[in-house]
Amino acid sequence: RHSSSLTLPANFLPFGNGEIVTPRLENGSSEAITLQLPFKFFGRTHNQTFVNNNGHLTFTEPLSDYIPLLNSGRDIIAPLWTQLDNRRGGTISCREDRSSAVLALVTAAIDRYFPNITFVATSAFVATWDSVPYQNGEGVTFQVVLVSNVHRSFILINYGDIAETEQMWQAGYSTLDSLHSFTIPVTSAPELSSSSNINVNGRRSFHVDGSPNLPTNFLASGAGDRVNPPAEDGSSDVIFLQQPFKYFGRTYNQIFVSISYFPHH
Structure with a gap:
């Protein structure tokens, strides 16, 4: 694993080696990254994603915006949407991982956080912002993982060192129609590293394919019913x-x- 962060939390997945690295550009983005396993996001299925330098993933086109606005008429996942400048340091990298070791890790995590859902991961798309500085300030480290199989999709967000900032910022996700929109309820950026919705400080997880959280003994329902x-x-x-x-x-x-x-x- 390559990492310039000195104290990387244990809940981060390995990153760095052989990954796609986004260009060192102000408000830049990766090229379109084709997903081997399409990702279901609240009823829509995406075959590609863009890793945008300013702390978010989009699916239909890159996004250079650094002023955060989750409800902006697009499917977006934003672990930390703010103006980040990888020209000043740090690395933004990503990969789709289908190795048995990583799939076992994310499957165990989802089973722990969503015990009523039977789930075995077949893909984990991992994007990491490693010690990337704010436009005006210190570096931040965080990671988002799109965990999925052909039926279910989840997000894991891992936070490392998140410095305070006076820049505008937002963390959460939203959909094209804004019907499914969530902003992580913290009052300062550093709180992202010390809070959680799953009792694991610095980690958050969300079920995002749009299907109900049915108990394990229920048959699947919804699509085509x-x-x-x-x-x-x-x-x-x-x-x-x-x-x-x-x-x-x-x-x-x-x-x-x-x-x-x-x-x-």
Whole structure:
């Protein structure tokens, strides 16, 4: 592992060796990085990503903006959106990792943080800002990991040393329609390193494919399912069963699903 950070937290994934490095440009970005495993983000599927120097990932185009605005009409993941200057030092690098060692690490983490979801990772896209200075200030170190398989997607965000800054900054994520938008609730940038939503200081994790957090014994639901109309005491239209259902001596060829959770035959 290459790292110029002196005290890297244990929750960081290895980074540096053989990775794509973003250009040393003011408000620069990587080229489009094709994802071997597409990433599902609240109902949309992305086949590529851009690692932007100012602390965020986008999916359809690079983003040079350094004034943070999460609800800006795009899918974006921003571990620390502010003006960062890798011309002054530090390295911004990334890779998609499908090695068994890294997949085992992220699978174990997601299983620990989301115990009601059965999940085995098949891809981990890792982007690391290693000791990259603010435009006016000290360096910061953080990492975002897109953890996914063909059905589920999660984000892990790891924070190392985060210096105080008077620059505008924001941390969180948002979607194209802003329906799924979250800003990490801290009042100063250094608090990112000492707070958590999963009881691991300096780490945050989010379930972001848009599917419900169903218990492990539930079958998958949602995609392609028939949806009842919103109505008080309403019901589905008649649903014809391809295989008739026998119920205590009677056989039914159709069913109604009522909003009151009592199926009627």
